[in-house]
Amino acid sequence: MSQCDVGYHRRMARWQPDARGRLEAAAFELFRERGFEQTTVADIAARAGLDKRTFYRLFGDKREALFSGSGHVEEVLVQAVTETDAGPFEAVVAAFRRVAEELFADRLELVRARQAIIESSPELQERELRKTGSLAAAVTAALRARGLDETTATLATESGATVFRVAYARWVAPGSDAPLSDLIAEVAAELRAITSAPTETP
Amino acid sequence: MSQCDVGYHRRMARWQPDARGRLEAAAFELFRERGFEQTTVADIAARAGLDKRTFYRLFGDKREALFSGSGHVEEVLVQAVTETDAGPFEAVVAAFRRVAEELFADRLELVRARQAIIESSPELQERELRKTGSLAAAVTAALRARGLDETTATLATESGATVFRVAYARWVAPGSDAPLSDLIAEVAAELRAITSAPTETP
DNA sequence: CGTCCGGATGTCGCTATGTGACATCACTCG
DNA sequence: CGAGTGATGTCACATAGCGACATCCGGACG
Structure with a gap:
């Protein structure tokens, strides 16, 4: 650190x-x-x-030489979550969309190259997981500073992070062209559909 | 492997x-x-x-000397997810509850000691994250084998895993006494509450 | 019974990671 | 101009992790 x-x-x-x-x-x-x-x-x-x-x-x-950007991501994330009044999950999703727009939007090629490197090495994957985790901890803390209880804050953060990961994977995958921010919104909607319907037997 | x-x-x-x-x-x-x-x-x-x-x-x-159990966890998880007809999120949550009952229930002290070791070392935390991730991949694959699409399977798995992590953290924390399986059910309900209400401005 | 085979283990040596201790060098301030 | 400060280089070292080869054990087979 x-x-x-x-x-x-x-x-x-x-x-x-x-x-x-x-x-x-x-x-x-x-x-x-x-x-x-x-x-x-x-x-x-x-x-x-x-x-x-x-x-x-x-x-x-x-490994750290590849992860210097994560400090900046954390700043944006925490600020975005802190400055909004939306519900916890919505706040986190919105924060990730802001990161997508401000930090990733015009760097697709760079991000793809970086991702290819990371995916080629288990060690780097572990480190990325850890960075993600520490980002999540920061977001959870920011949420708690808004008065939310620990569990709610954690669940909102983790769910939002999951949404981001899925959307990010789609965005980075070859052949994608939709903006990351839009993908995040789509995936968030899908998550809601899955968790809100307690029954279903295909 | x-x-x-x-x-x-x-x-x-x-x-x-x-x-x-x-x-x-x-x-x-x-x-x-x-x-x-x-x-x-x-x-x-x-x-x-x-x-x-x-x-x-x-x-x-x-590090691997501390993580030999994860193979067994994966077996139980995959089998449980495969053998049920429930909706994706419910299936994953149920699978984790089964793991809780079969593999963790009567080993609180051991699990606590192990967790203390892991938390004392960043390297071990990274490895645990990776193990969790590979567990998740296996569950997602099992879900897809049931005919679900990639995104749904991933979201269900990750959400379920998040629920498990939060419940697990509560269970391992000193002073807890409720069975892990019950905690998982509680947390799953909380997650639903957070993600299913798209609006709210306190 | 003796011999030979194969898998498990030990030994040796080496590259690379990561770190502590100390030397240097450039620049700045008094 | 001399002292001090911070960035850097040099050296030495413990440990991780791995390849190559030696060894040793139990069992199969004649």
């Missing part, structure tokens, strides 16, 4: 121009070229013109 | 009496005594009277 969403100190900006950013870029390139497991932290550092040890000072982990 | 749910070959049973089981037990003890990160694979193997290399032949990972 500490070293991961700091960005970089103002002081250091001209000293080493965006070391963190260069490492992220180098990692992304190498992961695409050789795959995650075939890439060494030393390789990444070398391509960025830095040392292995510097990488570990800026990222806690080899 | 390959070496992890094999159990142990019949042939080897008397050859090395339950090497796998002894390693699991040794790992569990050591994780409780010193913590996960302070425990070395060599330590675990030594306590079981075996070699580090043998550990890696039976488990893919240091």
Whole structure:
């Protein structure tokens, strides 16, 4: 947490121009070229013109180089949930739609490439799961700050996150063209249909 | 996958009496005594009277020693979902209740100890997330085998899993005494309440 | 009975992860 | 100009995880 969403100190900006950013870029390139497991932290550092040890000072982990955006997502999510009066589930869904519009909308290709990398490595999948979980915790906390009880907040968050995941999977899948935000709204409606009808025997 | 749910070959049973089981037990003890990160694979193997290399032949990972039960959970879950005619969400919830009764009911203390270990280590949390995810994938597949479409199956599974997680958290928390199965039913009802009311502005 | 076979285990060695301790270097401030 | 501060590099090290090879056991078979 500490070293991961700091960005970089103002002081250091001209000293080493965006070391963190260069490492992220180098990692992304190498992961695409050789795959995650075939890439060494030393390789990444070398391509960025830095040392292995510097990488570990800026990222806690080899995996973290791929997940720097999650801090930003959390900000948007928490703010959106905090600023609305809608019911818990609706608030979370709306927050995810806002993330979709502000952070993902015009980056389909980039997101697809990133997703391909993640899907190629179990380790990265685990990390993504953890990031998602910590995002969820933040959203739940924001909901609770609005006066909701723990269980309601958790259920709303998790349901909203599920909706997002399904919509995201559709969006990232090849051949999709609908905007993510619209997909989220659709999936949310489907969820309601499934959970609200307690009976049905096909 | 390959070496992890094999159990142990019949042939080897008397050859090395339950090497796998002894390693699991040794790992569990050591994780409780010193913590996960302070425990070395060599330590675990030594306590079981075996070699580090043998550990890696039976488990893919240091973490895997704690997650051998998940194969069994998957079996019960898939079977329960397959054998029922109920609607997707109900089917998943019912399956989790069955798991609760058959696999967790009389092991509260053990489950608590295990949970404490997992919560003390981010690495283990990630692995648990992954296990949960793979369980979910299996359930979704079982649902699809019943003729449901991908999205419905996924939403039902994920919602059911969310219900389980919340109920499980309540059950494991100190001071709880209600049976897990009952808690699951309660939480499922709460989820319905949240998602089925599209409007509300407090 | 002896021998040979196959699977389980041990041994050795190696690469890569991640970290602590210490040295350096550039820049800034007094 | 000298001291201090923060970013970086260097070195050493414990551990994870894995490939290759040696070994050892019980059982099948002549």
